[in-house]
Amino acid sequence: MGAVLYVPCDAAALAVGADRVAETLADELRTRGVDATIIRNGSRGMHWLEPLVEIETEQGRIAYGPVKPSDVAGLLDGGDHPLCHGLTEEIPYLKRQTRLTFSRCGITDPLSLEHYEMHHGFLGLKRALEMTPAEIVQDVTDSGLRGRGGAGFPTGIKWNTVLKAQGAQKYIVCNADEGDSGTFSDRMIMEGDPFVLIEGMAIAGIAVGATKGYIYTRSEYPHAVAIMQDAIKIARKAGILGASVMGSDHAFDMEVREGAGAYVCGEETSLLNSLEGKRGIVRAKPPLPAIEGLFGCPTVVNNVMSLASVPIIMDRGARFYRDYGVGYSHGTIPIQLTGNIKNSGLFETAFGLTLNELIYDIGGGTLSGRPVKAVQVGGPLGAYFPPSLFDTIFDYEAFIERNGMIGHAGIVVFDDTVDMLKQARFAMEFCAIESCGKCTPCRIGSVRGVEVLDRIAEGDQPEQQVELLTDLCDTMKMGSLCALGGFAPYPVMSSLTHFPQDFHVKPLTDAAE
Amino acid sequence: MALQTQSQDIEKETAAIIDVHEHQEGPLLPILHDVQGKFGYVPEDALLKIADRLNLSRAEVHGTMSFYPDFRTEPAGRHVLKVCRAEACQSMGGEKLADDIQRDLGIKWHETTPDGKVTLEPVYCLGLCSCAPAAMMDGNLHGRLDEDAVLKLVEEVK
Incomplete structure (x- = not known):
């Protein structure tokens, strides 16, 4: 039995060059006359390290990443390598997880x-x-x-x-x-x-x-x-x-x-x-x-x-x-840490961690190194939370209580260069583009939403426009047939509530910043 | 004459695609995908053939086809570049990247370069949110992009 190496075939790994790494690896092994098998596994979910190459050893798999084709030769020479992260299973990001749903992902050949x-x-x-x-x-x-x-x-x-x-x-x-x-x-x-x-x-x-x-x-x-x-x-x-x-x-x-x-x-x-x-x-x-x-x-x-x-x-x-989880949120949830975050990837854990733990302790803060201004949790229909709400625990009810939702458990991190008025406008624009057209609040409301936000951006009677926007969001929330129109107001209203300075208006409530 | 032959070819090819999917439940989307895969768009002649064979009205088939952003009624350029406009990519400068590409290529969303080489389309998430900004050139995915990297992708295709 020869050496066994792993190069992921996950789309995120492919998008950053995993195929070229696998090809170079195969060529190099052939040139050196090494008897080896390259297994195209799924991703371990540590996407900032992709392409993540693993080499099987007696102690377990050793991880190298992010590997470029030009790194391959040095990697096979053995000895200390700057891209080496030691045993994959011991990498803190992976070790801290509770992998139930993803117990095999990244370990096996997906089609074996x-x-x-x-x-x-x-x-x-x-x-x-x-x-x-x-x-x-x-x-x-x-x-x-x-x-x-x-x-x-x-x-x-x-x-x-x-x-x-x-x-x-x-x-x-x-x-x-x-x-x-x-x-x-x-x-x-x-x-x-x-x-x-x-x-x-x-x-x-x-x-x-x-x-x-x-x-x-x-x-x-x-x-x-x-x-x-x-x-x-x-x-x-x-x-x-x-x-x-x-x-x-x-x-x-x-x-x-x-x-x-x-x-x-x-x-x-x-x-x-x-x-x-x-x-x-x-x-x-x-x-x-x-x-x-x-x-x-x-x-x-x-x-x-x-x-x-x-x-x-x-x-x-x-x-x-x-037995995993908190309150009425049982089991584990595969959280996706994305956007402007250092340790981006998938983190499966029992419900109950706070946003602070997820963004800073696990995610390592922003990739740009600038302060976090906001995170959007739950996709394009999810609310934007400011750092003052990062003590919210990852649990269905805790997010609902703070006018948000965990949705499909994606967290998108934004640094302080983001303009929340623009994000609110995008939420309405996205709803307008994607609306199926069946119900009026979603189909028309989203278009009117974009217009109102544009007027706010132009400084055209912003206080009155904000009132109009709030009213419009209420109509969409209450009157839409599905979650598209019904939740599009969440990113809009959360931006307005938590970041009024970006709308050039006075805070809506005292609680906001 | 040439036009007529082309129209007959389209009908023939479409019929062969329908033969493959006819036994499936709700076969319309798989058929439209294959027709577009074959011709690069959904020609009117194919639409009529599909309506006829599935016992639907032309309006029903047109209605379905036109609902979905993937289906085209005109051929695209030789290559399709889809650039992600969604939030995770925005957080990593995706909006500026999209503006720069549009300026560099001299086209806007949904347009094709004058040489017919590249059609630019927006896409709302490629599932590469952990290596943003992302784009797809034809079927191939690319992450952690910047302006130079995207222009290189455009240069690399013929």
């Missing part, structure tokens, strides 16, 4: 069933196959798992509705339309550990009596699409998917579908319309998708993270998962 099974793969599915559907649903309910897409609805309760719904055909739809800026955890799992999503969806299918699954993902994620499709083929061939799931009486198969650049399709009813081949227009609820979803059939629509967390819950038990 052998690797997957070596690292506890399919144990959850095997256990589920010995249980009744109601018992599986009960376990997921007891685990406290809540929708990781942003809404935080209890997954088990959703499953129970579908289990009890009558229908000759039921569906599992995985919402992998991860369009929020500052998020990539779905992409990382699809590219780094696709079998865990397949396993989670198969368990969901068995639990609610669905035989068909769809993963709806983005055309902006070509690598995730390709890896997921390959993984499904492999799973089908191995009898994990198909007429008899792992030799059982249960049938379950699945397909990947690509969206076409519309952000609103991440909203579940719009997603269902898109899957059906229609315009991605939001549907009014009720009926809930759990009762009348895809093609009018009972449908579970869950985020990638929710479904990918199910296998470990089934394997280790509801109690094991539930």
Whole structure:
């Protein structure tokens, strides 16, 4: 057995040159006549170190990064190397994490069933196959798992509705339309550990009596699409998917579908319309998708993270998962540290860390070295928080209490060069571009929002415009059909509340700075 | 004559694509993706063929196609450069980068350079928020970009 080296195939690694590093590495090893295998693993999530090359040793894997093709030769010479970070597992950023959903990501070859099974793969599915559907649903309910897409609805309760719904055909739809800026955890799992999503969806299918699954993902994620499709083929061939799931009486198969650049399709009813081949227009609820979803059939629509967390819950038990976290936020959450931050990447941890800990202790502050002015948590519809709110703990309710949301757990850090009026305008502009057009508050309100903010920027009666803007935001919040129009006011109003100086108006409340 | 042949080719190619997807549930998006993959845009003749074969009205197919930013009714340049405009990239100077590129290429969003080489499109997140600013040239992703790096990408393609 020769040497084993790892170079990630994750899109974030590829975007900073991982393919060229892998090629140079292969050439150099060949030239030196070294018997070696290069495994293209998923990413460990330490993206500031990508491309992160790992070399297997008797003590464990040694990490080097960020590696350029020109560094490769020196790296193979051995001895001390300036890019060496020692044992990967001992890097503080990784060591401080609790990796449940991402337990394999970055460790295994994403398309190796052998690797997957070596690292506890399919144990959850095997256990589920010995249980009744109601018992599986009960376990997921007891685990406290809540929708990781942003809404935080209890997954088990959703499953129970579908289990009890009558229908000759039921569906599992995985919402992998991860369009929020500052998020990539779905992409990382699809590219780094696709079998865990397949396993989670198969368990969901068995639990609610669905035989068909769809993963709806983005055309902006070509690598995730390709890896997921390959993984499904492999799973089908191995009898994990198909007429008899792992030799059982249960049938379950699945397909990947690509969206076409519309952000609103991440909203579940719009997603269902898109899957059906229609315009991605939001549907009014009720009926809930759990009762009348895809093609009018009972449908579970869950985020990638929710479904990918199910296998470990089934394997280790509801109690094991539930014991992590705080308050009503159980388990772990893969937090994405992004934007202007030194240690950017994915950090999976139990709920309960503060923003301060995440941004400074773990994230290392801004990459630019300038002071942090604001962070946006939860994507383009999430609120901007100033440093005075960085004592907020990462928990669904704690964020709601402070007029924010954790959403899909992306944190975008901005330094003091950011103009919050511009950010507020962008939120409205984005809503106007992406609105599906079905409801008036979102379709028209967002356009009017941009206009009002432009008048504030021009200094045209700013105090009156702010009043108008506040009123408009209220209408959008209360009157929109879905979260796009309903939450677009959050980044706008939080900017106005916490950073009134950027709007050239007096503070709205005393609490603001 | 040449036009007629082209139109027949489009119909034939589109029919072959429909054959592949017809058995799927909700086949319209996969068909539109493949048609655009084949021709670089969705030609009117393809649209009519799809409507006919899926038993939909032309308006329904047009309605679906025009809803999604990915689908074009005109061919793009030889290469498509998508530059991320979303917040994480903004926090790393993405807005200035986008302005600089537009100035350097002499085009605005959705436009194509006069030599037909590059079409510039905005994109709202490539999932590369941890190595911003990011862009996609054809199918290839690039992160930690600056103006020079983007111009190099443009130079490298033919």
